[in-house]
Amino acid sequence: MTQPINSESYHLPVMLQEVTSWLAPAASGWIIDCTYGGGGHTHALLDEYHDVRVVGIDRDEDALHRAPTTERLTLVKANYRDLAHIVGTRGIPDRVDGVLLDLGVSSHQLDTAGRGFSYHRAGPLDMRMGRDSDTDAASIVNAASAAELTAIISRYGEERFAKRIAQAIVAERPFNDTATLALCIADAVPAPARRTGHPARKTFQALRIAVNDELDGLRDTMESVFDLLNPGGRIVVMAYHSLEDRIVKRAMVDRALACVCPPDLPVCVCGLQPDVKILTRKAVRPSDREVQANPRARSALLRVAEKVAP
């Protein structure tokens, strides 16, 4: 085994069996795990496929500094948004056979109070996945206008009380810790809405997405990633909410598009040839058994596409 110590307490990998199976055609090539985290998927791939070489990327130094040094594993501390600049360096080829994106935060990040991701745990208002980034949650919460906060909370949190929450934040700021912010949010939403889940959940999700510029990063990556795959190479993406999944699905559908000529044209004039085939007609979800054992897996949506042309 090549697993890092305590990898399960760091993060329980989601749909492990499904991910290794979908990436089986890359078993003797190169796979890039763009979201190394606790290394669960990376090390399952290394253990199952003895000829595979894996590149583990993470923007969080906590993830990488506990990873074991293994001959077939290359670790890179970076934002996966820079993937096109990472291939072709450090002995990694220009094109690879598999790419994995397991989006969002790890259990370690969520459960470590000092990282400031959790509305359940008192901690600094941080939420940066990579601590070398300049923008943290406090800088957004304490400086953005009410209109900007409303837009962030509504767009990235899909929170219907975004305006009330933003106004309450502006009235009561500055905030320096998660607990005080979570209380302010809870007070801002009407009492009936407080009964369905934690009232700060969606706002915290929105702030995390904004702090880490997650959706723009994913969009950029999905636009460029297919060009980094060898023919037959696969990309596997696990999203945890509809905003991410929509970007993944759109990018796959766009690249899998064949002729876009109007149906009444007798012959194709657009000449559009798809270079990607979608292998999952609908997003794959974890089994009930997995969700029971790991409730954090419950919202996972897995999609796979394969490069079919050079």
Ligand SMILES: C[S@@+](CC[C@H](N)C(=O)[O-])C[C@H]1O[C@@H](n2cnc3c(N)ncnc32)[C@H](O)[C@@H]1O
């Ligand atoms: C859900 S966890 C991955 C868990 C991992 N698959 C495992 O089995 O342990 C997501 C990880 O991706 C990292 N991450 C998120 N966005 C990133 C980005 N844009 N660039 C690099 N790493 C990112 C996070 O820091 C976190 O460690």
